[in-house]
Amino acid sequence: MTEPLLRVENLRVELPGRRGVVTAIDDVSFAVAPGEVLGIVGESGAGKSLTGAAIIGLLEPPLHLVGGRIAFAGRRIDNLPGEAMRRIRGRQIGMIFQDPLTSLNPLYTIGRQLIETIRTHLDLAPASARERALALLHEVGIAGAERRLYQYPHQFSGGMRQRIVIALAIAANPRLIIADEPTTALDVSIQAQIIALLQRLSRNSGAAVVLISHDMGLIAETAHRVAVMYAGRVVEIGPVREIISHPRHPYTRGLMNAIPRIGGGRDRLCQIEGAMPRLGEIPAGCPFGPRCAEASDACRRWRPQLLPAAGTDAACWLYARMPAPTGEVVNG
């Protein structure tokens, strides 16, 4: 296993609110190897986007990092001073947001926004920066880049704008790209093109990708490994094949069954009863406990750690060969 490009250990993010402090991300750990595509999946509100924001250091106050370490290419980046972190953003880690309509500054031409980002990180004269911008546009599949460089965002379609966002994100050849629901706002046909584009770019530049999405189908086709998050925690993580074919954690299983299959039966899709608990009201023990059919007394009292479960790691007592750790209750 080569040294992981990104290593996240026991990440903990809290949100001080009116009724006391709430834990938004609780003890999340995972790693991403260079060139690898890690999918992070889960219901909305499970903390996927927050994890992405935490990695790139863009948590908006009052959200703030409380515990854990984030290491990028072996160097800790969660405690870097503002200026140092800023230099990493865009240069080492690129980020793509969900809604292309609002991710681009309406008053600047796309050329200007591209050239500005390029010259911020790469020491290029304006003319060569312009060449690179044109090359980027070409690379992300925008025809007639020469003419369109000086047009404004509102003169492009949703799909085209997302391509420009991606061009912006990879402008400085970052080694890691965090894509937060990159295709959610687009229709299906464009989605496929965007995903293919992301895969091609990642393969060509060897950049790792953290793909955040609630669309299991998308993750299944794209990611090498998948982390399933629930109520601010990683409940299961492992190679995509394993997660798809035989999910270990009951929640992951529920998710897989919820995906309609082509040629599958016509009857009702099976649903997971209840709803994910709000951040302030996470039950003791396993957060999925109340909704889990196989919940046992242990599940209700002790919080499971990520335990190896034949092929994937799952935070579930079903796979604990050893008896549950004695007495010690860890409450989220």
Added chain:
Amino acid sequence: MSSIRDCGLTACGWALADLVAPAAAGRPGALLRRIFDSDLWWSFRRSPVTVAAAIVAFVLIASSLLAPWIAPHDPFNLASLNLLDAEHPPAWLAGGSWRFPLGTDQEGRDMLSAILYGSRLSLLVGFPAVLVSMVLGVTLGLVAGWRGGLIDTVIMRVADVELSFPAILVALLIDGVARGVLPRGIHNEIASYVVIAAIALSFWVHYARTVRASTLVERDKEYIQAARVIGVRPAKILFGHLLPNVIGPVLVVATINLALAILTEATLSFLGVGLPPTRPSLGTLIRNGNDYLMSGDWWISLFPGAALAALILSVNLLGDWLRDAFNPKLR
């Protein structure tokens, strides 16, 4: 982004509904608990500046509205004025007396009572004037921005004509007409309405232009088109969805215009078209006192000035908090 704006209304609608609903259900106690429990109160309590501003505003407005009962003298009752006690310095200075705690003006009016009565008059002119001009201006601004075409041109050109007449001239016109039409006696009673009309007529333009500019930008946003698509009546779209998203700058202009309204009233009174000289407002007190600054009677002008400054300061700070609190995007 557009989704956040879309819930702009619902958020503040929610805050209000949250407060009102239980009262409607006939449980006033619950309303109080609701208020103290709601988000608004929490954000209010958190910023000390706003709490201080609220206290100052409350004290000033309450004391001025209760002036007839709490003021030591009645400055508008001419019979009680005695010319010989004119220009007493404040009580704590030599020559001052505790009968007139803040001293007296050039006509023997006790400063403290004059400030209380004066600010009552100023408020009774200031607030309605700003309200009327805001309602008128915002409505016309929305309509101009929304409909575009001829209506927009007409409204904006009327605004230009309006803009070129300083409030002073507008007041002269209205006063002249009022004086010509109405018999002398009634004129004094409606003097304050004349002033309100004059100020409102020359201030509505500020709101109209601002709202129009913002409407032009918001009009093509998706949440508006969405509302249009589901058949919401245009008026509901304008006032329900669009207005909350353009209200920010309007509140800024409104709170500052309150200061402008009070001062304009003083200028009009000086020209003899505002309130009658025998019933001076806060602005008139400052203007009259202004001539005495050089003669060493600084208190005639500075105390009313300070009162006005405190009033405007607190109202504006409250305005700031209110705008931020009601703006879901900033929560």
Added chain:
Amino acid sequence: MLAFLIERLLQSAVVMLAVALIAFTLFNYVGDPIENMVGQDTTIAERQQLRHELGLDDSVVVQFARFVADAACGDFGISYQQQRPVGQIILERLPATFELSFVAVAMAIALGVPMGIYTGIHRHSWLSHGLMGLSLVGVSLPTFLVGILLILVFSVDLGWLPSFGRGTVVHIGWWSTGLLTLDGWRAIIMPATTLALFQMTLIMRLVRAEMTEVLRTDYIKFARARGLSNRAIHFGHALKNSLVPVITITGLQLGSVIAFAIITETVFQWPGMGLMFIQAVSFVDIPVMAAYLMLVGGFFVVVNLVVDLLNHVIDPRLRVDRVRVGIG
């Protein structure tokens, strides 16, 4: 765009005519100029004769028609008070008011915008609260009080600045400027500050309100994610997006600069058009008042035009819409 310009200029002509008509109906409420033109010994017969000569006993419509006809060929009539052509008086007084307003607005923008940005970015720093509070005091004190207090401190007590007038003035053609002499600058500081105070507060608060909203948008978040410097984000991306409402209101506030200029010029004896107008009102000098209002009316139309154009320059979305919807 040319069609749009011509259309707006035509509209401005209509506006100026409307202003002149309203002004004329107004004048018979303002008082009777004859009283001020003659001494106490002039007989009633002479007054009637003078009134007839000046055409004051004609109906308002006739007076208005005559005024517009003359104005069209640049003759604004003779001032009752100064017995001189109104056009000449305006040419003398215009530069003073223009320079004062220009310096005041420049000062207001130069101070208001950065302060607005700072308080917009650091919303809860004590300095922001200090700035917000301080700026309000400037707004809530009446202009004439602020003016007098400045004079008291800087002219009477310290003697640094002149308490009145425009200092030595350099004539370039018919235009007179005080900005070329040190004495001129010393004279303009206090009046410009008094005038700028109100504008500065308004601009600051507006920029703050808009900046706070813009900083929450996705494209700012994306800009940060791209590692752009704070300066580029705040002064580049964020500021430009906050400018649209600010420009509209600042353009609009030029009007209140003119209204406040009337008071400021009276306090500092600044030989501008505001002072001329106030004296014309108290003297009921109809030609001067009519000319002033027409000029101000025209000025506003131009300002509004410029504001609309600026908005189009800044916001490309408006530009496209204009073509599609044909905004008036």
Added chain:
Amino acid sequence: MAKGAGRATLYALFLVMASATLGRGEAATTFRWSNDGDPTTMDPDARSDLFVTTFDMNMYEALIRRDRNLKLEPSLATAWSNINPTTWRFTLRQGVRFHDGTPLTVDDVIFSVHRAAAPGSDVASQLSSIKEIKKVDDRTVDFITYGPAPILPNYIVNVPIMSKAWCEAHHAANVALGSNSESYATNHENGTGPFMLKSRQPGIRTVLVKNPNWWGLKEDPIDLDQVDFIRIVNPATRVAALLSGEIDMVYNVPPQDIERLRHTPGIKIWQTPELRTIFLGMDQARPQLLESNVKGKNPFKDKRVREAFYEAIDEDAIATKVMRGFARPTALMVGPGITGYDPALDKRYPFDPDAAKKLLAAAGYPNGFEVGFDCPNDRYVNDEAICQAVVVMLARIGVKVDLLAQTKSKYFAKINAPGFDTSFYLLGWTPTPLDALDMLTNLAETRGKGLHVGAWNDGGYSNPALDRLIKEISVELDSKKRNALISKALSIVKDDFAYIPLHQQIVVWASRDNVDLAPMGDDDLQLRYVKMR
């Protein structure tokens, strides 16, 4: 603009800037003075108020002038006498030259009198008694009047002598008031006086310089080389300019600042009683008052009501508090310095609110009545404050007064002819020829057709006996007998309470302490008397 041209203009601007700041060297002795009003015209015949007259009469001169004690003294005429009841003969001073060098001749005198009497001239009404003017020889001229005109010299003081050639050359032969072409004489002058016009910015600044070959230099050596008149409208700014030393003298000093100025080092206060009398008038003509709740009759027609109003007003309080001691309470409609003023009569009826209440009850108004009160707020010193004080005092005896204070142009348009639209008003009057007859004809005589007759009698007071007395006074040549008749007339006006006189204002000027002035009753600043150490 090509690069080179840009740099060139920059140099030009820079040079202009440098020269402007250098060229400000002070002239020998410059006297800088300021006032709120402005000398609106340099044409001495077109002037409309006292201040313009004062200013212009430093450049122009008349045949006769007044000295610092208001006594008549020779000016362009060396001698004058009433050779027969209807003829005044004047002998012209020799060797006098106008500012443009042309000599002064009798033809100039005749031309000037005709110009002054022509319509449009503000002085015309004062020359109504002159039938014709005849040239006797190169040194003497005769004024023939319709009837005996004992006070003609008092009017001649106000007739400025202009150069016939200069006026005709610049087609300023008559006053341009009201015409729609600008008159040359408005902004240029060619007088014979001690000062000449150097530069003029109307409404802002007017600069005069000494006339080196003035005929009067021997008796009155002129101390000043240049006189800068700077207009400052705002009272507080005007006082500040004096305190900060930017100006040497303030002509119109706000009364409330006088106390402080008196105690400020480096400042000197000059004062002398002014000739203008401030008084209250009542509408005694209309059967029913325009602005009152009394219907069917006019309370002011009843002498007891007028006396009640008189005794309800505490003039001493007004003089000390409102006017801060700068007013001289008066019982008569004319003050000291006016020919015919009789000090014996100058005792006010006592201030007695209780007696006033009784009088009102006796007249049928036990709890008073309502009446409108018209007042200017920017014409006389503290005019609005005086009115508010009167309102307060009358309120104490039950009379509810509805005060309408307006700017002077609206105020005069309301109360003066032809409408006389007022019931109770405040007014001030300065007899221009400094003679009581002027006050009696304008204010006390029943309104009639003739010139002046009751022209300003806005209240419509009418007393046939008084009218006959006034006719007698106007033709009585013996000054002792004339003064006796005037005293009789003044006592009638006083005892009949035709008006309620309040006070004569006191002229107050303020200056730096290195300035020496000669304040005069008619508020006339004669620059020839001004000295600077």
